Amino acid sequence: xxxxxxxxxxxxxxTRSVFxxxxxxxxxxxxxxxxxxxxxxxxxxxxxxxxxxxYVRLWEAKRINAQPNIRIVHETPSTAxxxxxAGLGLVVAPYAMNIAMEKAEKVGTGWVSVRNSNHxxxxxxxxxMALRQDMIGISMTNASALVAxxxxxxxxxxxxxxxxxxxxxxxxxxxxxxxxxxxxxGKLEILQRKNAAAPLGWVQTHDGDASTNxxxxxNNGALLPLGSDRDHGSHKGYAxxxxxxxxxxxxxxxxxxxxxxxxxxxVPMPSNMPGEGLGHFFGAMRTDAFRPKQEFxxxxxxxxxxxxxxxxxxxxxxxxxxxxxxxxxEEERAKNGIPxxxxxxxxxxxxxxxxxxxxxxxxx
Amino acid sequence: xxxxxxxxxxxxxxTRSVFxxxxxxxxxxxxxxxxxxxxxxxxxxxxxxxxxxxYVRLWEAKRINAQPNIRIVHETPSTAxxxxxAGLGLVVAPYAMNIAMEKAEKVGTGWVSVRNSNHxxxxxxxxxMALRQDMIGISMTNASALVAxxxxxxxxxxxxxxxxxxxxxxxxxxxxxxxxxxxxxGKLEILQRKNAAAPLGWVQTHDGDASTNxxxxxNNGALLPLGSDRDHGSHKGYAxxxxxxxxxxxxxxxxxxxxxxxxxxxVPMPSNMPGEGLGHFFGAMRTDAFRPKQEFxxxxxxxxxxxxxxxxxxxxxxxxxxxxxxxxxEEERAKNGIPxxxxxxxxxxxxxxxxxxxxxxxxx
Numbered sequence: 001x002x003x004x005x006x007x008x009x010x011x012x013x014x015t016r017s018v019f020x021x022x023x024x025x026x027x028x029x030x031x032x033x034x035x036x037x038x039x040x041x042x043x044x045x046x047x048x049x050x051x052x053x054x055y056v057r058l059w060e061a062k063r064i065n066a067q068p069n070i071r072i073v074h075e076t077p078s079t080a081x082x083x084x085x086a087g088l089g090l091v092v093a094p095y096a097m098n099i100a101m102e103k104a105e106k107v108g109t110g111w112v113s114v115r116n117s118n119h120x121x122x123x124x125x126x127x128x129m130a131l132r133q134d135m136i137g138i139s140m141t142n143a144s145a146l147v148a149x150x151x152x153x154x155x156x157x158x159x160x161x162x163x164x165x166x167x168x169x170x171x172x173x174x175x176x177x178x179x180x181x182x183x184x185x186g187k188l189e190i191l192q193r194k195n196a197a198a199p200l201g202w203v204q205t206h207d208g209d210a211s212t213n214x215x216x217x218x219n220n221g222a223l224l225p226l227g228s229d230r231d232h233g234s235h236k237g238y239a240x241x242x243x244x245x246x247x248x249x250x251x252x253x254x255x256x257x258x259x260x261x262x263x264x265x266x267v268p269m270p271s272n273m274p275g276e277g278l279g280h281f282f283g284a285m286r287t288d289a290f291r292p293k294q295e296f297x298x299x300x301x302x303x304x305x306x307x308x309x310x311x312x313x314x315x316x317x318x319x320x321x322x323x324x325x326x327x328x329x330e331e332e333r334a335k336n337g338i339p340x341x342x343x344x345x346x347x348x349x350x351x352x353x354x355x356x357x358x359x360x361x362x363x364x
Numbered sequence: 365x366x367x368x369x370x371x372x373x374x375x376x377x378x379t380r381s382v383f384x385x386x387x388x389x390x391x392x393x394x395x396x397x398x399x400x401x402x403x404x405x406x407x408x409x410x411x412x413x414x415x416x417x418x419y420v421r422l423w424e425a426k427r428i429n430a431q432p433n434i435r436i437v438h439e440t441p442s443t444a445x446x447x448x449x450a451g452l453g454l455v456v457a458p459y460a461m462n463i464a465m466e467k468a469e470k471v472g473t474g475w476v477s478v479r480n481s482n483h484x485x486x487x488x489x490x491x492x493m494a495l496r497q498d499m500i501g502i503s504m505t506n507a508s509a510l511v512a513x514x515x516x517x518x519x520x521x522x523x524x525x526x527x528x529x530x531x532x533x534x535x536x537x538x539x540x541x542x543x544x545x546x547x548x549x550g551k552l553e554i555l556q557r558k559n560a561a562a563p564l565g566w567v568q569t570h571d572g573d574a575s576t577n578x579x580x581x582x583n584n585g586a587l588l589p590l591g592s593d594r595d596h597g598s599h600k601g602y603a604x605x606x607x608x609x610x611x612x613x614x615x616x617x618x619x620x621x622x623x624x625x626x627x628x629x630x631v632p633m634p635s636n637m638p639g640e641g642l643g644h645f646f647g648a649m650r651t652d653a654f655r656p657k658q659e660f661x662x663x664x665x666x667x668x669x670x671x672x673x674x675x676x677x678x679x680x681x682x683x684x685x686x687x688x689x690x691x692x693x694e695e696e697r698a699k700n701g702i703p704x705x706x707x708x709x710x711x712x713x714x715x716x717x718x719x720x721x722x723x724x725x726x727x728x
Contacts (some may be wrong), residue, residue: 076472078442079653107471108440113654152683154675164607174610176603182596199595208677226590226597231563232546233590239540239686240604242671243528246538250663251654257670274666289443290477290615299614302638306621307606311518313572319516322603 003339006362011049011338012037014352014362018052021355022059023066024088032090035121040338043329044177046186047122049340053347055088055119056354057265064088064118070095077107081252082114086277089120089141093280097126097139100284104135108289113252116277119143119263123163124177124326130165130284131173134293137165138283142248144262147181148222149238150230153208155222156258159185160244165323167287169297171304175323180241181223188214188223193341201228247281254279367703370726375413375702376401378716378726382416385719386423387430388452396454399485404702407693408541410550411486413704417711419452419483420718421629428452428482434459441471445616446478450641453484453505457644461490461503464648468499472653477616480641483507483627487527488541488690494529494648495537498657501529502647506612508626511545512586513602514594517572519586520622523549524608529687531651533661535668539687544605545587552578552587557705565592611645618643 012033019029036055040048058064068087072080080099084092096112103110120126123139130137143158159179166174179185183202191198191214198214205211206220210229217223225237249256255275262269287296310319340348352359376397383393400419404412422428432451436444444463448456460476467474484490487503494501507522523543530538543549547566555562555578562578569575570584581587589601613620619639626633651660674683704712716723 074655076650076653077470079472079649081654106441108443109473109475111473111649111653149671149674149683151676151680152674153677156671156674164603166607166610174606176600176607178597178600178603180600182591201596208680226600227546228592228596232565232592232596233542235684235686236540236542236544236590239528239542242538242686243530243540246530246664246667250660250667251651253655253659256663256667274663285443285475286440287615289440289475290445291438291617295617296614299620299638300610303610303614303620307513307520310513310516310520312515313517316515316572319513320599322599322606 003341004345005337005339007337008037008041008334010362010364011040014357015049015052017357018056018351018355019088021357022056024091025067028088028091031094032088035090035094035125038125039122041330041333042122042124042326043333044122044186044326046184046189049348050344051119053351054263054265056351058118058263061265063261063265068092072099078103078109078111080112082112084114084117084277086116086118089118089278089280092117093120093126093139093282094129096280097129097137097282097284100282101130101133101135104284104286104289105133109283109285112282113247114280114282115249115252115254115275117254117280118278120280122177123161124165124175126282127163127165127177128173128175131167134167134287134297136167136285136287137163139163139280140244140248141280142245142254142256142260142278144260145258146185146217146223147225147241148204148208150225150235153204153206153222154258157225157238157241157245158260159223160241162240162244166300167297168300168304169294171301172327173323174300174304174321175326177326180226180237180244182226182228182237183223185217185223188217193343201232244281249275249279251281252279367705368709369701369703371701372401372405372698374726374728375404378721379413379416381721382420382715382719383452385721386420388455389431392452392455395458396452399454399458399489402489403486405694405697406486406488406690407697408486408550408690410548410553413712414708415483417715418627418629420715422482422627425629427625427629432456436463442467442473442475444476446476448478448481448641450480450482453482453642453644456481457484457490457503457646458493460644461493461501461646461648464646465494465497465499468648468650468653469497473647473649476646477611478644478646479613479616479618479639481618481644482642484644486541487525488529488539490646491527491529491541492537492539495531498531498651498661500531500649500651501527503527503644504608504612505644506609506618506620506624506642508624509622510549510581510587511589511605512568512572514589514599517568517570517586518622521589521602521605521609522624523587524605526604526608530664531661532664532668533658535665536691537687538664538668538685539690541690544590544601544608546590546592546601547587549581549587552581557707565596608645613639613643615645616643
């Protein structure tokens with residue numbers, strides 16, 4: 001069966017209605033929708049409307065507070081800790097990123113660690129907020145444990161993504177946004193739907209053996225850190241995922257490592273959690289805190305232009321700059337709509353029924 | 365032939381004499397030696413005394429200024445740009461890291477980008493400086509281009525390492541220090557000496573084909589970014605190496621990408637360099653800029669303890685915390701000395717002759 005195509009504006013109105021029915025304020029419902037659907041627009045389908053039903057279930061389980069009192073609990077001129085009051089990460093994260101940017105405006109850089117939050121959508125959205133003010137933006141989050149450290153069979157870390165957005169002048173910005181695993185879980189989900197095998201190095205069995213089974217997580221297997229195995233640097237991916245976990249959760253007072261709260265509402269919360277909710281970490285750096293802004297931007301143009309010209313492997317595609325594929329996808333989907341697979345369409349219909357929203361409005 | 369064993373104190377005196385003969389001040393010679401030999405002590409043999417002859421050749425080629433006027437050229441309360449005046453990176457880097465820590469003391473965090481520097485030894489040394497004040501330390505540097513971006517055959521990036529040091533309480537600190545490539549160049553050098561093959565995924569040929577030839581760089585091949593190939597996330601390693609390059613060199617005004625100055629003095633400097641020298645980037649964050657210091661440290665102990673207890677793969681070793689192998693090596697070498705391979709011993713003898721230092725003093 002072919003995908004259903006949604007037009008962004010219709011999907012936006014629908015999704016906003018869902019968040020409004022959950023009890024979000026008008027501003028929060030709009031913001032949460034914008035953050036969530038930025039994933040669909042940029043082609044990171046696993047993190048967009050596909051997760052809407054998951055957010056609704058977390059709200060039903062009272063793990064998401066639709067009317068949070070998000071607040072700063074500690075700060076210095078360049079840092080803050082934000083308590084998300086169990087709010088939607090989609091709303092808590094931009095709040096925290098704005099604080100990082102305000103601090104950067106005053107003292108050059110701003111760094112905010114967040115506790116008591118939930119899944120925040122794609123890391124890239126929050127990092128890219130900084131681009132609006134010609135700042136460098138950094139965003140990361142911990143997540144429920146699916147990843148085994150090097151030498152382990154136990155799931156100890158989430159896919160813990162890192163995003164870094166860097167402004168340029170005439171060139172589009174540099175936007176890296178990646179899970180600290182070899183492959184994001186969303187890529188496994190795509191293979192599962194196709195009944196296809198995964199490349200070796202993405203997952204391991206519950207005994208730690210190499211596996212090509214895209215459903216290995218259902219057998220208590222684990223995702224592998226970037227690098228796949230020790231010989232190929234998995235200890236580096238494990239270190240990166242750990243740094244994200246510590247900056248996001250140990251600095252803020254969120255729950256970390258294997259105690260990070262699970263996204264699926266049917267999974268019980270871990271016992272003896274050492275902190276509150278999920279954690280995030282955000283940074284903003286004014287480029288002119290280092291050198292004149294225009295000079296920086298022109299050198300970024302030069303950097304980007306030179307890397308685009310790097311000699312390609314014979315008969316392969318040209319070299320890309322981080323952010324290129326997502327930007328092209330965004331242009332394409334703005335024109336042609338967002339294709340959504342049938343299992344997600346069924347989920348969306350169920351959400352519409354549950355929340356008393358007319359599904360037909362998505363196609364009117 | 366078996367390795368020669370040097371005792372740290374003797375090697376320290378010898379190396380300090382070399383830097384003194386180069387014209388370094390007493391304080392700089394001592395500091396440069398401490399930084400350089402921290403690599404040998406921690407088992408990162410490629411970055412320690414093995415590079416001493418390389419530093420001497422750069423000094424002979426007048427690419428290293430032994431009496432630099434290192435200075436801040438721009439600053440805000442939380443940031444600075446430092447010009448290293450072509451000094452030894454071994455001296456410029458601690459200067460810059462100290463500024464980051466001073467700024468962190470005042471406003472919570474400090475971030476320093478450095479231009480016009482040279483190779484700074486191991487990234488971990490500088491990040492670990494922050495531990496002395498219970499701060500989190502971050503250190504990175506660009507380096508001469510040996511790494512091909514995903515889809516490219518051209519060497520565009522250095523091995524661009526990242527180090528992050530995080531204090532704990534009763535547990536030893538968390539210290540990650542890794543090249544953003546699948547394997548560091550030093551690992552290839554070890555295989556070359558043994559005439560052994562490299563695992564697939566470390567290097568590619570000049571045509572971009574997979575290769576197990578540990579000497580592939582000599583045939584215009586390239587190192588591969590962490591992840592090895594597109595299917596295993598090499599675009600993430602490429603993005604990481606790029607971020608290091610941009611933070612270290614585009615922010616500061618150093619030379620970046622394929623224009624980064626080469627470490628071997630016989631390699632001509634690139635033409636049309638867009639900046640001055642190598643670049644570094646340092647960060648320091650006060651943990652109590654986020655939450656009470658003792659609370660943070662106790663949670664780090666809990667994090668570390670829990671990760672040590674992660675279920676190991678059957679019949680494999682226990683799970684390690686980043687920094688464990690290097691710390692154990694340091695203890696072992698403090699006791700038993702530093703084994704140095706014969707090619708490096710020959711290099712050291714040549715340096716002794718050239719600088720008029722008695723090689724025998726190393727064994728007296």
